[in-house]
Amino acid sequence: MDERAVRQKVRDLWARDALASLSEFVTIPALSPAFDGDWRESGHLHAAVRHVRSWFERRPIEGATVEVVELEGRTPVLLLDVPARSATNADTVVVYGHLDKQPAAGEWSPGLGPWTPVVKDERLYGRGAGDDGYAGYAASAALEALHAADGRHARTVVLLETGEESGSPDLAAYLDHLAGKLGKVGLVICLDTSGFDYERLWLATSLRxxxxxxxxxxxxxxxxxxxxxxxxxxxxxxxxxxxxxxxxxxxxxxxxxxxxxxxxxxxxxxEARIGAAEGFLAPSLPVVSGVRSTTDxxxxxxxxxxxxxxxxxxxxxxxxxxxxxxxxxxxxxxxxxxxxxxxxxxxxxxxxxxxxxxxxxxxxxxxxxxxxxxxxAGWNATPRAPWLESTLDEVSAEVFGKPWRAVGLGGTIPFLGLFGRAYPEAQFVVTGPRGPGNNAHVADEWLHLEQTERVTEAVARILHAHATA
Missing domain, CATH: 3.30.70.360 (Alpha-Beta Plaits)
Known part of the structure; x- marks a missing residue:
């Protein structure tokens, strides 16, 4: 595989088509069902699915099929199914993201708004840009870049749900419904977490x-x-x-x-020792003057x-x-x-x-x-396989220029527990381009565009390494 070609293709896609389409996605007020009880009547979730489906269908990815699955009474799921390319690994890869959004959450800064995409200072502002609209674009761009650079990948299914911000109440039913279609899943890449900076690849390894x-x-x-x-x-x-x-x-x-x-x-x-030694501690809090931490x-x-x-x-x-x-x-x-x-x-x-x-x-x-x-239940990642450990080291050095780091999550993300129980033997790469101050659930949400390109390139190279693992 030509790594330089992967990088260039990823950059070109984000600079042109992907950023433009993601910006249009921001304009859709696709509130999660917990915040829009009339989501079927409003049609915004379906509009978000149609928009990203159209993007998938326009991608020149050989053999790819696009499908919307909608079980009775449940929110829809969008699938991009790409057959294996020069792979010896027969396991399926699932790349996860979601298309539903949080509400506007108060007043935004002048010139910004939840449904008004604004590109400023290498950031895309707007609700759903970073949580989690970028995921489908990053996944398809990684696959497209692999094809352009003569890369390899196992069969890869991009799965985008529309209920994550409501606790993913429908995801278990879909994983059960799609079990026969997906087959044996050996790698799960979840693009919906954040790290402590915008300079390295961050992997979530557990959550409470x-x-x-x-x-x-x-x-x-x-x-x-x-x-x-x-x-x-x-x-x-x-x-x-x-x-x-x-x-x-x-x-x-x-x-x-x-x-x-x-x-x-x-x-x-x-992992906690390494992070603490490098100054990556628990999230910063608006602590009242004089209040001490629970421990030194x-x-x-x-x-x-x-x-x-x-x-x-x-x-x-x-x-x-x-x-x-x-x-x-x-x-x-x-x-x-x-x-x-x-x-x-x-x-x-x-x-x-x-x-x-x-x-x-x-x-x-x-x-x-x-x-x-x-x-x-929470989730704890399975031990990393040697191929994944070495790939993470290589990608971090060549794409980010700094070593990757692992982080535990103090919150609860139901979809990770569901994937962990559905695929207990799979390798997990839980990552994303979000970091400090990105305002995922509050006003002025934004996506770090340069970090998104790097994460997309990392996904492509992990897919390539997995193909022959």
Whole structure:
């Protein structure tokens, strides 16, 4: 393969057709179903699919077929299926992205808007440019560049869903529906994550799972004057504090339930050490002056954010505003509890342990109610094969000029867990061109164009290496 030809083709495609078409994609307000309950009637998701489908159909990629799959009652999926080219590897490659978008999310800066594409300072501004409209263009451009440079690749299927921003509720059904069509999948490339800079290739290697529930503690059928009732029955808030202390040490944050704790793999600890040594820590936060981190050890900070369970109270009811609060012993307190779980924790078992801790032997016989309890598993990448390790080293040196780095993700991305369970033996390359300040879910979202070209070139070279692995 002519690497220089790959690079030139990728640059030409992004400078001309790909950037122009992606800019048009930005104009489509293709909100995810969680934000547009009438998505079928509005037609925006289907318009986004049609737009990218048209781009795929115009690509001069030999043997490629394009198909829209839409199961009854579910959001559509767009597929670009490209047969193998001079490959000895019979496994299928799946390249993932999504076409649904987040809402506008407030006021954008002057001259910018969620549905108005603007190219400025080597950035493409607009909702969906970086999350995740670029993915389909990068995947097809990588394949087109390989064909132009006499490169190789195994059979490659680009799969673009339209429900990721809603938690990918339809993806499992599609992976099951397409299982026979896709065959044995040996490599999954997911183009929907970010890194800590725009100078190197970043790979996500794990992400935490999640469990959440609404917890209510009731002690009275109605509120009473605090002077009349306090001291006779405990406050609902006091009981809530005691229940939460069964799960988390309030001083150290240490989780007490064994179902919520795992042994952290040695390779993930080493990744945290490397990242911390180079100054790549947890995400920057708008910390109030004087507030300290949970630990002074940078490695422990990374592991806290990526491999340890954390509890956050994200909502409350039964508590009047300060201006409206009188001297009342309130009848109940409700809290929304959000647990970020370790990547390898059994999410169902963790949720069961949480519910048991909150409902067993409740102090003073108070009534405990749990509603809307759900859990989702995390994901931990399979060990990298030697061919992938060496390819990443080579691509990083020749395309980026800096070594690639791995990062754990503290959040939860359901599609990765779904792919991990569907293809447990596959190699995973989870990457993307997003980085600090790209504003994926807030105002002024933008895509770093030069980094997108480099990631596209990296994808092409990984596909080429996989073809004979």
């Amino acid at each position: 799972g999640i469990a959440f529930l609404d917890l209510t503690v009731r002690v009275l059928t109605s509120g009473v004057h605090s002077g009349h009732g306090s001291g006779l029955v405990p406050s609902s808030f006091r009981i809530l504090r005691e229940l939460l202390d069964r799960i988390e040490d309030p001083r150290t944050g240490q989780i007490k339930l064994p179902e919520l704790v795992v042994d952290i793999p040695g390779e993930r600890i080493e 050890d940078p490695v422990e900070l990374v592991l806290n954010n990526t491999w340890r369970t954390t509890l956050s109270v994200t909502g409350a009811e039964g508590l009047p505003s300060l201006a409206d609060a009188g001297n009342v012993l309130r009848p109940y307190t409700s809290l929304k509890l959000s647990f970020r779980l370790p990547p390898t924790a059994d999410a169902s078992a963790a949720l069961g342990a949480i519910e048991k801790a909150l409902t067993t032997d409740v102090p003073f016989g108070a009534k405990v109610e749990i509603e809307r309890a759900e859990a989702a």
